[in-house]
Amino acid sequence: xxxxxxxxxxxxxxxxxxxxxxxxxxxxxxxxxxxxxxxxxxxxxxxxxxxxxxxxxxxxxxxxxxxxxxxxxxxxxxxxxxxxxxxxxxxxxxxxxxxxxxxxxxxxxxxxxxxxxxxxxxxxxxxxxxxxxxxxxxxxxxxxxxxxxxxxxxxxxxxxxxxxxxxxxxxxxxxxxxxxxxxxxxxxxxxxxxxxxxxxxxxxxxxxxxxxxxxxxxxxxxxxxxxxxxxxxxxxxxxxxxxxxxxxxxxxxxxxxxxxxxxxxxxxxxxxxxxxxxxxxxxxxxxxxxxxxxxxxxxxxxxxxxxxxxxxxxxxxxxxxxxxxxxxxxxxxxxxxxxxxxxxxxxxxxxxxxxxxxxxxxxxxxxxxxxxxxxxxx
RNA sequence: GGGGGUGUGGCAGAGUGGUCUAAUGCACCAGACUGUAAAUCUGGCGGGCUUGCCCUUCGGUGGUUCAAAUCCAUCCGCCCCCA
Numbered sequence: 001x002x003x004x005x006x007x008x009x010x011x012x013x014x015x016x017x018x019x020x021x022x023x024x025x026x027x028x029x030x031x032x033x034x035x036x037x038x039x040x041x042x043x044x045x046x047x048x049x050x051x052x053x054x055x056x057x058x059x060x061x062x063x064x065x066x067x068x069x070x071x072x073x074x075x076x077x078x079x080x081x082x083x084x085x086x087x088x089x090x091x092x093x094x095x096x097x098x099x100x101x102x103x104x105x106x107x108x109x110x111x112x113x114x115x116x117x118x119x120x121x122x123x124x125x126x127x128x129x130x131x132x133x134x135x136x137x138x139x140x141x142x143x144x145x146x147x148x149x150x151x152x153x154x155x156x157x158x159x160x161x162x163x164x165x166x167x168x169x170x171x172x173x174x175x176x177x178x179x180x181x182x183x184x185x186x187x188x189x190x191x192x193x194x195x196x197x198x199x200x201x202x203x204x205x206x207x208x209x210x211x212x213x214x215x216x217x218x219x220x221x222x223x224x225x226x227x228x229x230x231x232x233x234x235x236x237x238x239x240x241x242x243x244x245x246x247x248x249x250x251x252x253x254x255x256x257x258x259x260x261x262x263x264x265x266x267x268x269x270x271x272x273x274x275x276x277x278x279x280x281x282x283x284x285x286x287x288x289x290x291x292x293x294x295x296x297x298x299x300x301x302x303x304x305x306x307x308x309x310x311x312x313x314x315x316x317x318x319x320x321x322x323x324x325x326x327x328x329x330x331x332x333x334x335x336x337x338x339x340x341x342x343x344x345x346x347x348x349x350x351x352x353x354x355x356x357x358x359x360x361x362x363x364x365x366x367x368x369x370x371x372x373x374x375x376x377x378x
Numbered sequence: 379g380g381g382g383g384u385g386u387g388g389c390a391g392a393g394u395g396g397u398c399u400a401a402u403g404c405a406c407c408a409g410a411c412u413g414u415a416a417a418u419c420u421g422g423c424g425g426g427c428u429u430g431c432c433c434u435u436c437g438g439u440g441g442u443u444c445a446a447a448u449c450c451a452u453c454c455g456c457c458c459c460c461a
Binding site for chain 1: 385406407408409410411413414415416417418419
């Protein structure tokens with residue numbers, strides 16, 4: 001029997017660093033490259049679990065910091081784990097709370113041992129340490145869990161980035177010790193997170209030290225925090241060759257359709273992003289012919305589907321004109337339909353990419369995708 | 379018939395002599411969103427261009443004044459009360 005989170009490399013592209021693979025978990029195998037929708041509070045915002053399953057999503061995220069605050073880990077534990085609690089019953093991954101050091105920077109303090117947060121819900125104080133994050137993530141019970149790290153902001157000075165990266169290394173070692181204390185690793189996999197901002201030498205050091213610690217998989221964190229696209233792509237190019245071939249590589253918090261192609265091309269296996277759901281709630285829709293904002297006046301009388309190539313409930317059942325009406329009328333149905341559509345889009349995109357890798361035609365597929373995606377006439 | 383009130387930008391609604399192209403909200407037109415403090419946020423919203431100015435706006439018309447959305451006259455519309 002395979003170790004949870006173990007990765008099987010099935011095929012390498014002859015054209016680039018892209019790879020086709022399979023990730024094992026006790027709740028099912030995951031075909032990679034994969035896009036993972038984000039469900040911070042144990043729910044992918046606006047999308048009922050049964051619809052999410054129909055989208056073809058293989059694995060979803062949740063956030064340990066948010067679930068720890070509410071409803072609390074005790075309740076999730078009693079429910080039988082997060083996958084039972086939300087009735088997804090398929091692979092899940094939890095983030096450690098490290099991203100909240102970045103996103104909640106106004107109400108937290110970083111210390112040597114961890115980070116003190118002031119709850120955004122009621123103002124109460126909570127100290128998150130690597131050990132605490134491991135305990136919380138064990139209680140939540142996701143199949144893949146992440147080291148507690150500091151996601152540094154952009155821009156960060158070299159000095160800041162270096163200290164931050166070194167702190168994340170120290171915390172990673174503590175996470176590992178805590179995680180392997182019991183037999184949790186039979187059910188869960190722990191991934192390490194590489195930091196170092198946009199500084200190549202820091203990224204290399206982080207990658208070397210992290211791989212020396214020997215985690216089940218590796219993530220590249222601290223990207224898509226405002227840095228130029230070239231920086232993000234260069235960071236992957238610097239880090240990826242240093243990662244072992246027989247383990248999964250996860251680019252955290254990414255991304256846009258462009259990012260998925262560029263990431264896969266550079267050897268990334270896993271992505272997660274709030275974009276499909278958040279942008280969906282804000283009216284932005286991804287289609288094979290490009291992005292559009294369904295709220296815009298041009299769609300008021302457009303009685304065609306969002307994307308004729310899409311099989312999602314929004315495209316099968318409704319027109320742009322109707323969705324435009326739902327958004328303008330603030331009818332809550334649009335939250336669900338647009339979020340779901342965007343998830344379908346990302347999932348389909350990754351399926352397209354995997355198929356291209358099977359045929360070893362990555363660049364042909366990429367070119368075809370963007371020819372249509374950037375040629376939308378409005 | 380008598381008395382009182384009121385008319386402001388697409389709508390609602392401030393402003394009652396200069397600092398008014400006129401607050402604010404809504405509507406409208408766009409844009410942003412990347413390990414979710416986000417069904418959120420930002421910008422625009424009379425016209426013109428040389429982007430700093432010019433022209434045109436507060437029911438209509440006429441007046442007072444150096445100056446009027448603001449004061450006066452008159453006309454038109456709407457609302458309320460009493461008969």
